Amino acid sequence: EYREVVPLTDVADVMKTAIVAIEDDRFYQHGAIDLEGTFRALVKNFAKGGVAQGGSSITQQYVKQVLLNSAVTDKEKARALEASYARKLKELRYAMAVEEKYSKDQILEKYLNIAYFGAGANGVEAAAKRFFGVHAKDLTLPQAATLAGAVQDPNATDPNLGKAQRAQLLKRRNIVLDRMAELKKITPEQAAEAKATKLGYKGTPLPGGCGASKYPYFCMYVRNEILNNPTFGKTTKLRTQLLNRGGLQIHTTLDPKMQAAAEAAIRKHVHPSDNPVASEALVKPGTGEIKAMAASRKYGNSKRRHEMSYNVVADAAHGGGVGFQAGSTFKTFTLLTALKQGMKINDGLSVGSGYRAPYYSTFKNCKGQNIADPSHTVTNDEGGGGFKTLATGTWQSVNTFFMKLEEKVGLCKVVETAKSLGIKRADGQPLQEFSTFTLGINEMDPVTVANAYAAIGARGKYCAPMVVTKIVDRNGQAKEFEPKCKQAFDPEVADAAADILSGVFTKGTMKGVGGIGRDAAGKTGTTDLQSTAWFAGFTPDLAGAVSIGDPRGAATHKLNNITIGGRYYPAVFGASVPGPIWKDTMLAALKGTKATSFTPVNTSRFGGCSQGCAPSSNRPDRVQPQPGNNNDFTQPPGLGL
Known part of the structure; x- marks a missing residue:
């Protein structure tokens, strides 16, 4: 009303x-x-x-x-x-x-x-x-x-x-x-x-609904959150009646400054008339508070004005669509799983330029089913083969390294790590648990991915996405809402992951884009044949995820030989468009705020020195090969070991 x-x-x-x-x-x-x-x-x-x-x-x-x-x-x-x-x-x-x-x-x-x-x-x-x-x-x-x-x-x-x-x-x-x-x-x-005067009724349209909001995508998320969340009523009918008849004042987590930063960054790199659509979500670590939701197209039904009629930033449950495959941003969940299992930053393994799962593969889904596909060869789009550590494999985003790492730590363990950080498909369907899970085959939305990465910035503290802080009814009765959080994994594991992921800006796929002048970490993501591209990153104070893909169908409308934002791209990668959007957003959103540093990694536990440490035969933190499994971690070749 x-x-x-x-x-x-x-x-x-x-x-x-x-x-x-x-x-x-x-x-x-x-x-x-x-x-x-x-x-x-x-x-x-x-x-x-x-x-x-x-x-x-x-x-x-x-x-x-x-x-x-x-x-x-x-x-x-x-x-x-x-x-x-x-x-x-x-x-x-x-x-x-x-x-x-x-x-x-x-x-x-x-x-x-x-x-x-x-x-x-x-x-x-x-x-x-x-x-x-x-x-x-x-x-x-x-x-x-x-x-x-x-x-x-x-x-x-x-x-x-x-x-x-x-x-x-x-x-x-x-x-x-x-x-x-x-x-x-x-x-x-x-x-x-x-x-003697006429009635004079004008029927002036009233502001109402999210289409009239200054922040329509955020408004859609809030509305659907109230309709979906039992916190606001035991049944859908009760929640609908509350929303439509309650005369509510709804206080939200939106930050106008951060929202403006996200909108400006997207406008700079992607035009509304471009076929691909960029979208971004910002989340505050340690709270789950969604601070901004922005897209390259305005909300509406006009094709002539290049508008979108659904919330491309969110999942289907919050007015969104089916999402886009998240690509290599999912490698972070495999990295976290390896660190949780005791792997050290400089533990490594030798990989080739292609990887094919062996018939005796230990790739099993969470139902215990063997789902390896030996007929499918995974190759590297970013980074080559050779010996890779957890750090260098992440920086270079080596597909074959992460396939082998996922096999080592266990596919189901990686899935469980992702789920513990709120990862679920944008369309609401169960996660696809295939061997290529680590390569981001599941369709995601920026809110979910940003919130998962925010947990690393919060040292392993995961908080459910939150948009409503207080509701006041027409009688002045107020109800406040607090973040719902849990410790998803050991804080020191998060510190080690942040330490590795920070190298993406200085040693890895984001080196050409550069950092933001304060502690930051993240991961690029590009799907097979450049169907979609992502960047997800975080500081201790703010996390964000940016995706770009064609809503007409990413599989058939790839990001190759394409002009975006007035610039021609032979192929779009995570560092091509999403990375710069994330960087520009963070620079503006955090301008004037005190920089917070990451907690230093526990070097006695994880080996430390993630920036350029060469593996050595006498390093005590090297994982020893286990007999009977030729896919375990190995000594780096060519070093006389």
Whole structure:
């Protein structure tokens, strides 16, 4: 619903006069109930053969509106409307309490802000805009009389519903004008002049829905989070009713500065008219708070304006699509698994330029099924073969290294690591647990990937994605929400992973792009034949993930021989477009903030020295080959070992 709360000083005097005249002309003289006015209204309405003036006091009507709008279930709503003495007594008791607590002007202000006027307008400010395209403070006499006449039965006088309803609204307006003249609030001449005017209904569209939001993708995520999350109601029906009828003030985690940074960075590198779409999500480590969601196309349904009708930054459950394959950003989960199992930074293995899973492969999914495919050869798009350590293999993003590493640590263990960081497919389907899991075959969304990487920046502390910090209902009742976090893995494992991933900027695939002038770590991601490209990275203070792909179908519309943002690319990699977007975003988003350093790696546990340490035969942290498995870690060749 749409509502704008305004102070009484921002409501035209003629509007206050009109509503009091028709609904409760003794409002400023009586208490919670006006017995004299109620009796007089009954007599007058009987004589007129209809409802000429209200029978309940404005205070009673305010209480009734509060109770009705607080009702979430159909049962509660029916109870708030039932014609019973019990309900009337309950309302009277509440009305007496309201009269004791608030002044008459305060009560009138609250009533005008909660009343429903029809045509989807809640509150006098929304009604003034909807009906006449003006602010409540600028209402004229006939306009004020029209709105005052509408509150008695807003559905019967809803001008959007047809000619009959408009005629009824006009009739009600004139009744209000007559009552104002009768009470000598206006002259008979003024009443006659106002009654001679046309209805003047404009039907001005009201802001509402995420399409009207300044941050539509973020708005869509918030809306769907409330609809999906049992925290906001036990059933989908209850959550829907809460959202649509609750008159809520929703406080979110969005940071306008960071949002602007993400939007500007994307605009710099990708145009809305480009076929590929770039999207980015920013998450605060240690909280799960989503700080920004941006895309290269605006939200909407216009193909001519190159708009998107779904939330490309999020998963399907939050208004998004099916996502894009995450590519080599998934290698980080294999790296984490190796470190969790005791591997050291300079442990290594020899790999070729191609890798084919052996028939006796230990590639088993989490159901214990052997899913190796010896007929499929994995090759290296980035980095060559030879001896690679955990560090150099990561920096160069060597596919064959990570296939062999995944086989060593166990596919299911890698899947479990990913799941512990909230990794799930964007389309909501189960993760595909194949041998190429480490190469990012699953379709993901930037929010999920950014949040997973944020856990490394938070030293292994994973927090569920969070967008709502507080909800205040129309009665001022507030409920605050806290991050939901867990320690997904050892902080020292996170330190070692961050240490390795920081080398991506100085020794690896992001060397040409460069760092951001403070501690940062991350991983590029490029899928097979450049279908999609990613970069996911983090500092201790902020994490982000950027993807780019063609929504028409990444498998058939690859990122080869393509112009993006006015620049031609023979092939798009993670460091081509996503990496620079991430860098520009971080520079702007973190500008003026104090830089936080990563916790130094525990060198006694992980061997340390991730920056350029050559493996040596006398290093005590070298993994020893295990008999009976020629895929275990080996000594580097050519070093006389």
